[in-house]
Amino acid sequence: MxxxxxxxxxxxxxxxxxxxxxxxxxxxxxxxxxxxxxxxxxxxxxxxxxxxRDKAEIFFAMREDVFRPLIERTDALLYAERFADPLDAVEASLTEFFRVLDDCAVVREVFEIMISRCEYVDEFASVQEEVGRPALDFLDKMQRMYSKAAELGTLRAGLDPLAMAQDTWAYTSGLLNLLLGCQNGTDLGQRIPGMIATHMALRRGGRGV
Amino acid sequence: MxxxxxxxxxxxxxxxxxxxxxxxxxxxxxxxxxxxxxxxxxxxxxxxxxxxRDKAEIFFAMREDVFRPLIERTDALLYAERFADPLDAVEASLTEFFRVLDDCAVVREVFEIMISRCEYVDEFASVQEEVGRPALDFLDKMQRMYSKAAELGTLRAGLDPLAMAQDTWAYTSGLLNLLLGCQNGTDLGQRIPGMIATHMALRRGGRGV
DNA sequence: ATTTACATACATTTCTGTATGTATATAATA
DNA sequence: TATTATATACATACAGAAATGTATGTAAAT
CATH class of the missing domain: 1.10.10.60 (Homeodomain-like)
Structure with a gap:
């Protein structure tokens, strides 16, 4: 057969x-x-x-299978109309991203492979650029959301939207790397929603955390 | 001969x-x-x-040569007595870390190798743990510094030292990964001191950025 | 005299890409 | 509808390159 x-x-x-x-x-x-x-x-x-064709093509296919739906999902939350405050949308989107990472072993494995089990040289050098693109897109999205929040007055007075976007951008990237890179044994996964809430609270009006 | x-x-x-x-x-x-x-x-x-003995041993030697003096240097700033405000010490230490990374090609290369040109499996799995240790140490140091700042009243009222330490911890890790991982072509390197200042300003008393 | 700091040679394993073989699903045709 | 032709979806076999660890050789430092 x-x-x-x-x-x-x-x-x-x-x-x-x-x-x-x-x-x-x-x-x-x-x-x-x-x-x-x-x-x-x-x-x-x-x-x-x-x-x-070769191993790299398998790698790309694997990555695509996981990335596309995940980004659609988090974007859907980011742009959901039910959030009056853009800061709420950002918080929901980020929280959902890490929730999926915590819940779905397949997604987590692919991210772990990309973060700590792949060498970005030669045929995989392009992967790094492809990973960089969503990262830059994310920075852009954050800036728009924080700008909108500034207009609506929910962003704490005196904060610059771009600077805050860069801060969130790096923070999110760091969370991802710490979670998957070296803190697998700890309870970081559970603490993440609270950490994101803290991060967002820093830029909301009113008093801090 | x-x-x-x-x-x-x-x-x-x-x-x-x-x-x-x-x-x-x-x-x-x-x-x-x-x-x-x-x-x-x-x-x-x-x-x-x-x-x-083998390739792994070369890797460890290479890493050690660069890591040890770098951590000594940033720790020296972190605990320097001339900083009355712990937040100033944290900012100086972080800024110095990224300045070395920007200035010293050798250090930068080693970090780039560790972040995106090495697979952490088998004999290199232990590397990830060793990298995780300094990361956990850093979290601890940040918490102590922010606690001291809280006592001295330079940490903005209402902010929890531990939560702020975690935020800075992830932020720093993210900056490192974005800088070396995928943003080599951009001017991120130049913007980093400003970004760190912004990050620290979020937790100082008074108005924001 | 002996150890050191290598260079050279060897045996073994491993991986890759391709070439070839083949049974069957599917399309074409009558 | 039955038959035939062809493309498909693999398995198997082959050839070459490359990497590893070790074993051995050797000239000079100690």
Whole structure:
């Protein structure tokens, strides 16, 4: 039994991506040979090379599968009309991002691979640029939200929207790296919603935390 | 001419570490073969295996050479007696950290290698823990400094020292990652002192930024 | 005389890409 | 609808490159 139906072939493709994710996570990207990935997926290298040109292409497919829906989700919250105060939207969006990261092992694994199990050189150098793009987009989104909050008067008086956006930008990136990079054993995951609330409280009107 | 004097041998060792740094940075750690490192250092693999057990040991030596003096330097500022306000000490220490990163190519390269050119699995998994330790130490230091600032009344009223320490902790980690990870082309480096000032201003008494 | 600081040579393993084989799903045709 | 042709979805086999660790050789420092 060699030739499969289109659906079965598509399933094989998904199996390979999932196997690659587990393998990348366990052994790191560079030590994850196509043979290892194939075995983990229950196929041979022939199947892997049929569906993907090389290892990098598997990596990109894996990343795309996880990134796209996640960004759609957080953006939906960021722009949800039910939030009168843009600061509430930002807080909800950030909290949701880290909640998904805490809840969904697949998403968490992909981020862990990208943060600490991949070397960004040669064919993966472009990944870093692609990761940089969402980061720059995020900075832009934050600036718009804080500007809107300034207009509405919910941003604490005297605070510069751009400066606050940069601060939140770095803060979020740091949270992500600390959470996935080196603090896996701690209870950081649980404390994150509170930390985000604190961060946002610093820029709301009224008294602090 | 084979046998060298002790001093010459020590120089060879340093040459290998420097060659490894350049090679790691260009090709990533896993693709940096001992042969490549040896060639870059102008020696053969024999010399490399004489001075180091394996590639991981070169990596650790390289890291240690850069980390130790850097932490001593920033700690010296953090605990300098000339700062009456702990918040000033924190700001000076953080600014100095990023200034060194901006000025010193060697330090920057090592951090770039650790952040985006090394896979933290197997023999390098321990590196991540070692990197995590200074991070936890830093969190602790920040909490002490903010607590002292709270006692002295320079921390803005209503702010919790621990919560502020966590915020600064994540913020700093994020700055580092954004600076070295994906924003190499931008002018982020120049803007960092201002960003740190903004970050600290958020927690000082009086009006904001 | 002995150890040091390497260079050279060797054996083994491992990974990659491609080439080839093949059974079957699917499309075309009659 | 039945038959045929072709493309698909892999598995298997092969060749070459490259990396690792070790073993051995050696000239000079100590």
């Amino acid at each position: 060699v030739r499969k139906t289109k659906e079965e072939a598509e399933q094989t493709r998904k199996d390979i991506i999932e196997a690659a994710r587990r393998t990348f996570h366990q052994y790191g990207v560079s030590r994850s040979t196509c043979e290892r990935i194939a075995k983990a997926a229950g196929v041979t290298r022939g199947a892997v090379y049929w569906h993907f | 084979v046998r060298k004097t002790k001093e010459e041998a020590e120089q060879t060792r340093k040459d290998i570490i420097e060659a490894a740094r350049r090679t790691f940075h260009q090709y990533g750690v896993s693709r940096s073969t001992c042969e490549r490192i040896a060639k870059a250092a102008g020696v053969t693999r024999g010399a490399v295996y004489w001075h180091f």
